[in-house]
Amino acid sequence: MDPEEQIETKDALAESTAEAIEFGQQLWAFLTDTAEVLLRPWNAYQLGIAAGLFLIAALLARPIAASFHDWLRGRAGWPKWRIRVGLVVHKRIRGILFVLLIWSTVLIMQEITWPSRSRVLVVIANLSLAWLIVSFATRLVANPLLRKMVKYGAWVWITLRILGLTAEATAFLDSIAIDFGDLRISLFLIVQAIVILGVMLTLARAVSSVAANRIRNNPDISPSMQVLGAKLAQILLLGGAFFIGLKAIGIDLTGLAVLSGAIGVGLGFGLQKVVSNLVSGLIILLDKSIKPGDVISLGETFGWINSLGARYVSVVTRDGREYLIPNEDFITNEVVNWSHSDRFVRLDLKFGTAYGDDPHEVRRVAIDAAKGVSRVLSGGKRAPVCHIIGFGDSSVDYVLRFWIDDPTGGLTNIRGNVYLALWDAFKDAGVSIPFPQREVRVMNDALSVEVAETRGGESAESG
Structure with a gap:
């Protein structure tokens, strides 16, 4: 100085x-x-x-x-x-x-x-x-x-x-x-x-907050666009308030704009993953591929969308765990959306019965059993059906197909309920479910001794 x-x-x-x-x-x-x-x-x-x-x-x-x-x-x-x-x-x-x-x-x-x-x-x-x-x-x-x-x-x-x-x-x-x-x-x-x-x-x-509530309560806007509109309104209002406040204090925003540009270039290189997740989140909101309430499968994760964030998607599974999955994974990986266009889901159950059972009776009993399970749709074009899909070694193989309209209620539990209903229905109707059987024959002692002596003589000659 x-x-x-x-x-x-x-x-x-x-x-x-x-x-x-x-x-x-x-x-x-x-x-x-x-x-x-x-x-x-x-x-x-x-x-x-x-x-x-x-x-x-x-x-x-x-x-x-x-x-x-x-x-x-x-x-x-x-x-x-x-x-x-x-x-x-x-x-x-x-x-x-x-x-x-x-x-x-x-x-x-x-x-x-x-x-x-x-x-x-x-x-x-x-x-x-x-x-x-x-x-x-x-x-x-x-x-x-x-x-x-x-x-x-x-x-x-x-x-x-x-x-x-x-x-x-x-x-x-x-x-x-x-x-x-x-x-x-x-x-x-x-x-x-x-x-x-x-x-x-x-x-x-x-x-x-008021604008977001108005957007969420508008039935004419899809859920994904409601989330996008609420977040855009929040970003615009908070950003505008921040810059207006700086202007009211008397801070020159010209230098701040230059500084923010330089910082943006540095962040673009250092925070590629963060920026990728932000852009992916915007794409998800715009293309409406997933929305809150959808039932999805991503890899080993199965659950329903709880919320869409700027960086991640919150997925809640049936066991109460909440997974925060990066938005980029929903863009680059294969996602199964069980309720993308509608909430109807078809499930298939395979089983087999003995060759002595009448296949027409088996199909009727299986369909009636599925209709008696709650959550299974039993009318119209989505009623349960049963078909023969092959003749196995020890059983006639069938597939039972039925529909549900609430995948958020779980898939494993409804499969288990239908299987249990089939078990009870087959038991009442006298339909048997075959299982692999093996026969073991034990040779008598004299024959066993003779075979043993023969094998011993052959060993001596070879020696």
């Missing part, structure tokens, strides 16, 4: 230190004057009234909160958002009671006495109401860390606003800054960015 830059840095540091000292002196003077004012008899009496009202609100909050909690538990049929609002209100009953009590007291005192004798109560009432509104409003922020930052930042700003210290606080925060060439980042800019971006992202999240 050359001497001129060192001198400029020292001057900037000295200026920031002087501004900080000046703000500290102003804050100390304000606190001293405030303490002097509050210690006056009538102002101290107002503080006592506020403390008494807070104690009354705390005593009343316990039984009211218990009754409200019991009442809220009985609203099991309410939507989730109403239950959440009720829980937020339940946690802040004491604050709500205090705000009602202090504002009622302020209105009464302004009617029966001079306005100056309720000035401190008015300030306390404004602060209490503002804090209560902020605590309710910040519940819309989903991220816990961002919610706390926005809440405490809004509380501090509103308190300074009510007390008339906004200009001094802004000057102090703006004096704490770091310069990067033409870019100057101050503490005030950081606080402003957190608040503005938090508010913008929260509003965008709320709007995107």
Whole structure:
């Protein structure tokens, strides 16, 4: 660093230190004057009234909160958002009671006495109401860390606003800054960015949730396009809110565009798999090859689609396991979609009966047995059928074909139920199911000795 830059840095540091000292002196003077004012008899009496009202609100909050909690538990049929609002209100009953009590007291005192004798109560009432509104409003922020930052930042700003210290606080925060060439980042800019971006992202999240619900509830849009539309709306709104927030803070987006282009080139080489899965997910949504609720088979995995993500597809199997399969696998591998065009699935069961059984009777018994199993379609062109497919070594071979319309209910279990029904039906009808048999013949002792001697003589001659 050359001497001129060192001198400029020292001057900037000295200026920031002087501004900080000046703000500290102003804050100390304000606190001293405030303490002097509050210690006056009538102002101290107002503080006592506020403390008494807070104690009354705390005593009343316990039984009211218990009754409200019991009442809220009985609203099991309410939507989730109403239950959440009720829980937020339940946690802040004491604050709500205090705000009602202090504002009622302020209105009464302004009617029966001079306005100056309720000035401190008015300030306390404004602060209490503002804090209560902020605590309710910040519940819309989903991220816990961002919610706390926005809440405490809004509380501090509103308190300074009510007390008339906004200009001094802004000057102090703006004096704490770091310069990067033409870019100057101050503490005030950081606080402003957190608040503005938090508010913008929260509003965008709320709007995107409403838009996504509208899209999902539209019966004219296919399930895959509903997912695509909801995700596009969310990305556009959140991205727009982010850039609008940066613009409102005063950050130049031209340099950010150049930087994002360079970062994009680097990410394209380093995150090929991630980009491939993102593109594959977009293709899946556009070609409608799979959608939530479809029953699919991919390799050894059999289950139904639970959700479509930007990077993976959630597949839930019959044993309750949830597989997160990359989108790329659905593009490059063979996928069996049991419910792509419709939900009808045909299953084949092979069995055999003895040659002594009448094949016409066997077919009739097998078809009736399949029709008696729940989930098996028994009417129309999808009724069960049974055909002879060959004459085996020890059995006449058949195939029983039947249809189901709920593959999400499982395939192995319905096969097992039909097999069990065939077993019971064949047993009642006297139809036998053959199985391989072997006969073992034991030679008598004399013949065994003769064969043994013969083999022994042949061995001696060869020796």
